[in-house]
Amino acid sequence: MQFLHPEFFYALPALLIPVLIHLFQLRRFKIQAFTNVALLQKIRLQTRKSSQLKKWLILIVRLLAIGCIILAFSQPFLSNQLAQKNSSETVIYLDNSFSMQAIGPKGPLLSRAVQEVITGFDELEKISVFTNDQSYKSIPLKDLKTELLSLDYSQNQLDLNRLILKGKTLFSEDKTRSKKLILVSDFQQHEDKILTNTDTTIQVLLVPLKPINTANNYIDNVRLESSLNTNYTLNVSGKTTSDTNDSIPVTLYQNAKVIGKSILVKSKNFKTSFVLPNTLEFKGKLSIDDTQILYDDDFYFNIPKTEKIAVLAIHENSSSTFLKNLYSNDEFIFKNQNLKTLDYGQIKMQNLIILNGIKQISIALKNSLDVFMNTGGTVLLIPNKTGDLSSYNKVLSTQTTHQLKPIKTQEKRITNIAFNHPILKNVFEEKISNFQYPSVQVFYPLSTTTNRILSFENQQAFLVQFKSLFVFTAPVESEASNFIHSPLIVPTLYNIGRSSLKTPPLHYWIGAENNFDLKVNLQRDRILKLSHKDSQFIPLQTNFNTKVSITTKENPREPGHYAVLKNKDTLTTVSYNYNRDESQLRYHDLTQMKGVSIEKSLNDTLNTIKIESNVTWLWKWFVIFALTLLAFEMLILKYFK
Secondary structure, rough: OEEEOHHHHHHHHHHHOOOOOOOOOOOOOOOOOOOHHHHHHHHHHHHHHHHHHHHHHHHHHHHHHHHHHHHHHEEEEEEOOOOOOHHHEEEEOOOOOOHHHHHEEOOOOOHHHHHHHEEEEEOOOOOEEEEEEEEEEEEEEHHHHHHHHOOOOOOOOOOHHHHHHHHHOOOOOOOOOEEEEEEOOOOOOOOOOOOOOOOOEEEEEEEEEEOOOOOOOOOOOOEEEEOOEEEEEEEEEEOOOOOOEEEEEEEEOOOEEEEEEEEOOOOOOOOOEEEEEOOOOOOEEOOOOOOOOOOOHHHHHEOOOOOOEEEOOOOOOOOOOHHHHHHOOOEEEEEEEEHHHHOHHHHHOOOOEEEOOOOOOOOOHHHHHHHHHHHOOEEEEEEOOOOHHHHHHHHOOOOOOOOOOOOOOEEEEEEEHHHHOOOOOOOOOOOOOOOOEEEEEEEOOOOOOOOOEEEEEOOOOEEEEEOOOOOOOOOOOOOOHHHHOOOOOHHHHHHHHHHHHOOOOOOOEEOOOEEEEEEEOOOOOOOOEEEEEEEEEEEEEEEOOOEEEEEEEOOOOOEEEEEEEEEEEEEEEEEEEEOOOOOOOOOHHHHHEEEEEOOOOOOHHHHHHHHHEEEEEOOOHHHHHHHHHHHHHHHHHHOOO
């Protein structure tokens, strides 16, 4: 017989308690002289013997009852060598997300969990384990040990409901076996709903692992700000989960060279800035020193060589001076052509076509614009107050089912701004309400509630986007509107121009869908590659006339600078970073979850499961013996004279 909790044997001295009570109850008889006591003497001797026997019986029963209770708490069991080891199935989830880098009482949380799994099973025993990005079904531990010890951290953390669904796929279809799903994690708090396990065929056991402390410093984001001189201002934002941390030192690198150092201080909301020359391409890295979680201590960014965007304005008699001033030679290649002398062959070489006040759009021009938009180009339609409505709607029909309605002569103020639209998203530091709104005298009503960028006071659209087509519903010439004199015109038209060629930003987040364009003529059957260190991969890409659109999502999986290669030539560089979703170190309240069991440690959980599948428990019998003995004591006290 073996015992699961032998430490309860320290309670055996409690057996002395009934012994001491028994001794105190023994009294010496006092002799009293009396005449002719022969009969009384005989009765006295019999009563004394009966009383002593009753007390000895009670003592023995109490000792046995207390002994049975102590044995029951120590949980005795017998090894059952004939028990089938496969009568139950266990699947283990090991959370290998970045937050498991945190230091627990016995080292990094993930490393400790892996060690307990390895020591919790026999070498030849088949186990099923899965992580956020790997699954191992029914593999002998000796073959799986190397894989477990070399687990990489991942930013993909599954929510609790998906964990149960994924864990169910690793169980067999044998309904006679009991199924236990052990989830080992720090249970970071995300936006997923509180878990409620409704599958009664699977017992879900949660093993929460917590770090010693939850203080973590990290670089949150960077932003580049242009200035009037020849320099850039790089704004750096950091964060901390510590209430006592007042500063975070940060270092700026260009490649492996230290460019500058600064401090993120609490009084400035952990923000600082660096001044960079805007004459060179810049591959940078920001770094801080932090001992808690390491994945968010480095931040890669890249200032690429800017590609000039080709803009073609087509007009009849309208002035394009304001467009020429907006699309300067520093960032754009601006051309202005009259409709009568238009070279249609130039359309496919542009990034943005502006139809500036054309009265009638011919079928030939409409067809050319349709091909242009379908091959990645962007068109901006500015109507004329005497324009041909039918020809305008034919252009709209290539991108949407919405149509312009006959022109109205009525003054309307432009009062509604879509601050979250990509064209205006980073223009305003805060939402404004006391703005000097521009107005129009005439407009073409357009009833749409989607993709509006600027709207009138009656909620009708003034500027709207349909896929690759931007449409003003009113003329912007001075006779019909004062919009060209409004501060809104500069960021609006400038960002429409910038959006026509999606140049890479400072950085991208790994795991998100990222899109950017490269202005390059790529021959048919040629591809671009992304390269980092010794590895390369081919991203999803679409080849247009004047550019290649690249989309990344599943790859890359490692942060750093990635060169975009055409054959062996580097066209540009893009930078990727892990997102900061796990940097806050906030944890679920597991007590709110239903249908699950919360365990104290993985080691104890595995030992309990192992014992349950191979032993016969005896503690229930000792509980029964203890209750029987207590009942027997009550009978002695009541009926034994």
